[in-house]
Amino acid sequence: MAKKVLVALSGGVDSSVAAVLLKDQGYDVVGAHMKLWDYIDVGGDIYKDGRCCSLDAITDCRMVCDAIGAPFYVLNLSSEFKERVIDNFVSEYKAGRTPNPCVKCNSEVRWTAFLRKAIEIGCDYIATGHYAFVERSASGRFMIRKGIDETRDQSYVLWGLTQEALSKTLMPLGGLRKSEVRTIARRYNLRTAERKESREICFVADDDYRRFLREWEEKRGRQPEQGDIVLENGTVVGRHDGAAFYTIGQRKGLGIAHPTPLYVQRLDVENNRVIVGENNALFKSELIAEDVNWMGMEPTDKPFEADVKIRYLHSPAPATITCLTDTRVQVTFKEKQRAITPGQSVVFYDRDILLAGGIIS
């Protein structure tokens, strides 16, 4: 009997094509859209095109499934998403860190609640439209390998997946380029073929996370606290309207008149201060990563070399990694890196193989 797979459909072209390809490969395909949030809760522009979780996106998923003869369901995971992703997103910013909500969503909603639903309804796998490969190493470990379209590499947000989750995951787009995916979509006449790409945070519809934070907190009767912007030596150079609204490396929007350009260096939430300094001071060669998940390798006593990525749009840089515990590592870069940001994910690669990842502390 054909293996049954639940394909996570966002309403975009990638996941639609993933569903079509799996169908062609002989899988028994079931489509599902995860309803993760409502505009009424997250605000933003309900009419903005190309967004997931809108009714139009759901209709598009439905029509794609109908075209390939797959059943389609909308799974409401909004309470899980709020609890696991949005609440964490807000509390991380308030703690002076810069979160990657997609990482949280993947490991704590998509590959947990969604995967669980798939198993519950009798599916063997889940599938997504990520440009990556799921592979099994000679030693039997499941791992993620970057897709061939380097410009679409999304492996950075996939480091949190467990071995168990990966063993039940299909990613059929690893061997394709985006242009090829669009061609396939057009060939199958999918209505999602020309859909615009959305690469920002899905629940921040206008890509303005400051607006989101402000509204989210206001709705809950909380106001951001103003405070001082200071130099490392404590000299006050300006005022900020809430430390959560600043990110490390930021230069614009500080509202400071100073002879040399100033950049946010760190956020001192305890004293409600934003510390600024010269660009040079943003370059550091070390970081500590926590909550490390091992994927392509197991933790090791010996320091090892890897290419290390510290934010979504960062070119991996060579570094030496030393395990402090099984879930805590020290990363020493060969060359200093700019704006290493607490709360962001740090991901280790051996060329195109995702070895492990963690959160910068």
Next chain:
Amino acid sequence: MEPIYLDHNATTPVDPAVVEAMLPYLTDRFGNASSVHHFGRDAKVALENAREQIAAFINCEPSELYFTSGGTESDNIAVLGAAYQLRSRKNHLVVGATEHHAVLEPAEYLHNKEGFTLDLLPVDREGFASPEQLRELVTEKTALVSIMHANNETGTIQDITPLAEVTHEKGSLFHTDAVQSVGKIKVDVKELGVDMLSLTGHKIYGPKGAGALFIRQGVKIVPLFYGGSHEKKRRPGTENVAGIVGLAKTLEIAKQRREQDFKQLNALADYFIGAVMANIRDVFLNGPRTNRVPPTVNLSFKGVEGESIVLALDLEQVAVSSGSACTSSAAEPSHVLAAMGVPPVLAQGAIRFSMGRATTKEQLDYVLEKLPLIIERLRAMSPMYGQADSN
């Protein structure tokens, strides 16, 4: 395998005889019932014949029957129309805690935006409301009481007559949503003693988009639509003649078949309930064992999510629903079951099986073969099931 349809409370297939009755009015006899010429007169006669037939079916005067697009519209006209009509003197509403959203939401709107006070009439564990409790809520300020006849989720048949009597003691109006009872059990507006009653065709093998609202002679309502004198200005808009003719035919067939259907479906429902309970542990019937419209069997499977059961059964070609079809994408457990005091752990595992004329024992046997396996798989994965409960 042919798909098995056990969701007749959501909607039903149209009876071929109804389709046949409608066809002329979609083709040759297409006139606008308001037109002066021959085509218009022909449509108008069909419309008024249908009105007479349907009025007789629920024992009202043809002049008391207003055609609408269906249950939701009828409910909205009744609730909003009566409230707006009476608002200068009366600003209080009572609706049943287990009403359909087509009654609940207009009532909540009137409460939230229009300054009405609103009370929900509680129900007991089986979904029954008590006239004594209603008496405590109704005052001279009460504009309208709306309590549904048969519940769409559980099938509970409310004893409407005493509730309407209590309402009238204070001079308030009484409306009932009879969408799930008309055509399935006897519905007589005089016996029930109601001032308004909503009905629709598509739950009883009629077409979608054709329903009616009974408004007792002398009851005034403010219309929701403006733009013509159709339906005596209470519901303007070109009449859906084919749909209305279909509705009349639907009720004519229901009249002939009702008792036979009731017996047949009762037997199937009883068989199904017994067999499920015998084969699966920790299953509970929501709603009463008797005094229920028989196609409806609402069962709670402890420790599992209803949504997962619905999806798993769909993948086995069996169509059922968790709660009402109108709210099935919501994650919240049913407000109906919550109002009945069904604990959340059971409410979230509730499935509505609603049978129909075409349902056979063989179909139910197929479901009975698949269902235990699905429940077993879900319970094996459930953090909510097992431990203290398993024995």
